[in-house]
Amino acid sequence: MTEHLVDPDVPRDLHAFIAGLPKAELHVHHVGSASPRIVSELAARHADSKVPTDPEALVDYFTFTDFAHFIDVYLSVVDLIRTPEDVRLLTYEVARDMARQQVRYAELTITPFSSTRRGIDEGAFMDAIEDARKAAEAEFGTVLRWCFDIPGEAGLESAEETARLATDDRLRPEGLVSFGLGGPEIGVARPQFKPYFDRAIAAGLHSVPHAGETTGPQTVWDALIDLRAERIGHGTSSAQDPKLLAHLAERRIPLEVCPTSNIATRAVRTLDEHPIKEFVRAGVPVTINSDDPPMFGTDLNNEYAVAARLLGLDERGLADLAKNGVEASFLDAPGKARIADEIDTYTAAWLAS
Numbered sequence: 001m002t003e004h005l006v007d008p009d010v011p012r013d014l015h016a017f018i019a020g021l022p023k024a025e026l027h028v029h030h031v032g033s034a035s036p037r038i039v040s041e042l043a044a045r046h047a048d049s050k051v052p053t054d055p056e057a058l059v060d061y062f063t064f065t066d067f068a069h070f071i072d073v074y075l076s077v078v079d080l081i082r083t084p085e086d087v088r089l090l091t092y093e094v095a096r097d098m099a100r101q102q103v104r105y106a107e108l109t110i111t112p113f114s115s116t117r118r119g120i121d122e123g124a125f126m127d128a129i130e131d132a133r134k135a136a137e138a139e140f141g142t143v144l145r146w147c148f149d150i151p152g153e154a155g156l157e158s159a160e161e162t163a164r165l166a167t168d169d170r171l172r173p174e175g176l177v178s179f180g181l182g183g184p185e186i187g188v189a190r191p192q193f194k195p196y197f198d199r200a201i202a203a204g205l206h207s208v209p210h211a212g213e214t215t216g217p218q219t220v221w222d223a224l225i226d227l228r229a230e231r232i233g234h235g236t237s238s239a240q241d242p243k244l245l246a247h248l249a250e251r252r253i254p255l256e257v258c259p260t261s262n263i264a265t266r267a268v269r270t271l272d273e274h275p276i277k278e279f280v281r282a283g284v285p286v287t288i289n290s291d292d293p294p295m296f297g298t299d300l301n302n303e304y305a306v307a308a309r310l311l312g313l314d315e316r317g318l319a320d321l322a323k324n325g326v327e328a329s330f331l332d333a334p335g336k337a338r339i340a341d342e343i344d345t346y347t348a349a350w351l352a353s
């Protein structure tokens, strides 16, 4: 258990239960998962960067005034990933951190455009993430899959490039399962990306755009209608629209909820004002995720503890939440059943002890 992340309002034995609970993570960014150790190592390697090398100084550096500031800082970390070896190291170390938290399966959001436009060879990039994926599965037992996302603010050029990298049979990595859209939402309307999502969906990828994180519920409707979203990244503002909540519940469209992220980027004022309770009350499938954990001073275990407090969950409630993540994943049916059984076995043993 990471001591500094223990929520004093959650009983200690519930923290211990969460630490051992097998989990799936569906909304977590590649570069945003770089631990302070990796960020400071890369910053030391690339001395021209403004990113601090001292892990303590990173805490201040990762304090954001708003979403735009978060993206600026995020891109300064992206600038540290300069070689295929940087990509491999980052991916492998992220999987190690996940395995320590009993993450059995993760769909990691990667923005290949940001790397290829900075000069990393596209084939070498794909080889680096695939090599790390296979090593992580063999050595840590954590299964990784990829979501390639368009950085929307970078325009349609980035959409074209992301769609090409995701659908070209010679490049497309074996682990790729879905197609996303990230970055700021203000001034970046979802419908313009429809042709790129159509191509990705035609190539067999699932649609998982961010929507309703920093703009209102209409963005979520646009993601559902134009981008044919199967899950929504964040979807926080859905709570403002009862018809939308009913639609998400009826169609069983999960929200990828990332509570601490929403506070860190100031999308939501305080955790107590987070709409997660409204989602659950409306019957919307809720999954718990960490988004950019070291940047937001959190990890997946802490997000489960936050959810336990906000929703008043005990061990069985937390196990159900973990099973929501498995069910909403793009794993095949036997893969889902394996992790769900593991969650049940773990929970039964914990409650019997």
Ligand SMILES: O=C(O)c1cccc(C(=O)CC[C@H]2O[C@@H](n3cnc4c(=O)[nH]cnc43)[C@H](O)[C@@H]2O)c1
Residues within 6 Å of the ligand: 029, 032, 071, 074, 075, 078, 109, 110, 111, 113, 114, 115, 117, 149, 150, 151, 152, 153, 154, 182, 183, 184, 210, 213, 261, 291, 292
């Ligand atoms: O790479 C570039 O050159 C570039 C140019 C202009 C704009 C961008 C971006 O906007 C990149 C955004 C970046 O942020 C990632 N991300 C991480 N966490 C979140 C989140 O909570 N909400 C939205 N986006 C997020 C996203 O995956 C993009 O890679 C890049």
Ligand SMILES: [Zn+2]
Residues within 6 Å of the ligand: 027, 028, 029, 182, 210, 233, 291
């Ligand atoms: Zn995100």
